[in-house]
Amino acid sequence: MREGGDRIELILSTEIVKADLASKTLTSAAGAIFTYDILIIATGSTVINLSDFGTPGADANNIFYMREIDDADKLVAAIQAKKNGKAVIVGGGYIGLELSAAMKINNFDVTMVYPEPWCMPRLFTPEIAAFYESDYANKGVKIDKGTLVVGFDSDTNGDVTSVKLKDGRALAADIVIVGVGGRPLTKLFKGQVEEEKGGIRTDAFFQTSVGGVYAVGDVATFPLKLYNETRRVEHVDHARKSAEQAVKAIKAIEEGKVTDDYDYLPYFYSRSFDLSWQFYGDNVGETVIFGDNDPASSKPKFGSYWIKEGKLLGAFLEGGSPEENTAIAKLARLQPAVPDLEQLTKEGLTFASKI
Ligand SMILES: Cc1cc2nc3c(=O)[nH]c(=O)nc-3n(C[C@H](O)[C@H](O)[C@H](O)COP(=O)(O)OP(=O)(O)OC[C@H]3O[C@@H](n4cnc5c(N)ncnc54)[C@H](O)[C@@H]3O)c2cc1C
Numbered sequence: 001m002r003e004g005g006d007r008i009e010l011i012l013s014t015e016i017v018k019a020d021l022a023s024k025t026l027t028s029a030a031g032a033i034f035t036y037d038i039l040i041i042a043t044g045s046t047v048i049n050l051s052d053f054g055t056p057g058a059d060a061n062n063i064f065y066m067r068e069i070d071d072a073d074k075l076v077a078a079i080q081a082k083k084n085g086k087a088v089i090v091g092g093g094y095i096g097l098e099l100s101a102a103m104k105i106n107n108f109d110v111t112m113v114y115p116e117p118w119c120m121p122r123l124f125t126p127e128i129a130a131f132y133e134s135d136y137a138n139k140g141v142k143i144d145k146g147t148l149v150v151g152f153d154s155d156t157n158g159d160v161t162s163v164k165l166k167d168g169r170a171l172a173a174d175i176v177i178v179g180v181g182g183r184p185l186t187k188l189f190k191g192q193v194e195e196e197k198g199g200i201r202t203d204a205f206f207q208t209s210v211g212g213v214y215a216v217g218d219v220a221t222f223p224l225k226l227y228n229e230t231r232r233v234e235h236v237d238h239a240r241k242s243a244e245q246a247v248k249a250i251k252a253i254e255e256g257k258v259t260d261d262y263d264y265l266p267y268f269y270s271r272s273f274d275l276s277w278q279f280y281g282d283n284v285g286e287t288v289i290f291g292d293n294d295p296a297s298s299k300p301k302f303g304s305y306w307i308k309e310g311k312l313l314g315a316f317l318e319g320g321s322p323e324e325n326t327a328i329a330k331l332a333r334l335q336p337a338v339p340d341l342e343q344l345t346k347e348g349l350t351f352a353s354k355i
Helices: 069-081 094-105 126-138 236-255 322-334 341-347 349-354
Strands: 016-020 025-028 033-035 039-041 045-047 086-090 109-114 142-145 149-154 160-165 170-172 175-178 182-184 199-201 213-215 220-224 229-232 267-272 275-281 286-292 301-308 311-318
Touching: 069 175, 086 094, 086 170, 094 109, 094 126, 094 175, 094 267, 126 142, 126 286, 126 301, 126 311, 160 175, 213 236, 275 322, 286 341, 301 341, 311 322, 322 349, 341 349
Parallel strands: 039 213, 086 109, 086 175, 109 142, 199 220
Antiparallel strands: 016 025, 025 033, 045 182, 149 160, 160 170, 220 229, 267 275, 275 311, 286 301, 301 311
16 A cells, blocks of 8 residues: 555546565565555455366357456347357356346347356255256256267357367357356465465454454355364455454454454355345255245245254345345344244244244
């Protein structure tokens, strides 16, 4: 940060290409040198590109990734150029599910491809995934599970024409969208700060192993007090709250005060088509499902709880009202004892309203 009292100076279109934490200097691509007293690393993530794995043909035109506004603008231009065409979506996570819905809404013939046995396996149970997969199928999205994309064919203009699958088949494609995950951008600081679980290790105030250097958002591996373990979280809610915590801690040090430890409740959400879900807590242990999870229902509304060692640790809700979402968040925070799983299934959301 440049000197300037309480002012915030915003310097756009400037990439930092070198960080030297020992001399507290940052160097930009244009050669400008910035010095600082306090450094906050908030470099976020970058997408994992299929070219990184050497997937043949992955550099064809009309294969898109989704990270920057620019990526979205390019996709919109392709949607207009390839009207009513075929789209293949690689990956069954957040990007895969949200972009499949967006392409279907834009009248594309959509096929999703992912290697796992069900979508969003890092969070969804098979029962939760079955609902979304059936709902997507009802809306005309085709799903090719359990197979990998191994390459792409393109025409003489270099435009992608088909997606080759490991099982030997090929899917015709005018547009391909790849959502196979992200990677935290920590390379500027490699060897200069301690790392853990793929991110930069911090304390409960987001200070790294180097005094005066903080890391927040996607790049931070921080102590998750609620579960007594360190985690890295790639979500907006944590990005905002971790930044706030770091600034509070920096101000507190200046003023000789003490800040409370960061005490984050994991929170994830997604919206696609007319669906909207929220999840709070930890998805570990046994699960129960409750409510109406029939994809044929006119207004399905269902949820799932995760229970470990007799305590409710995680709560998921599709189609909840703001009050109901607040109620499941409270459950995940308070971790009430669950005496009987069968009873819990029957009670469903009523259990949340009692706490
Ligand atoms: C398509 C998409 C959809 C998403 N949807 C959701 C959602 O619905 N809900 C949700 O909770 N989360 C969502 N996420 C995740 C969420 O966007 C991230 O967790 C969040 O943006 C992380 O914030 P951050 O500040 O750590 O990093 P970022 O928002 O990634 O910001 C990092 C910034 O640092 C800059 N930077 C990086 N390296 C350098 C350098 N060397 N020099 C200078 N500047 C640099 C980048 O250009 C960027 O401006 C989504 C992510 C993507 C890609």
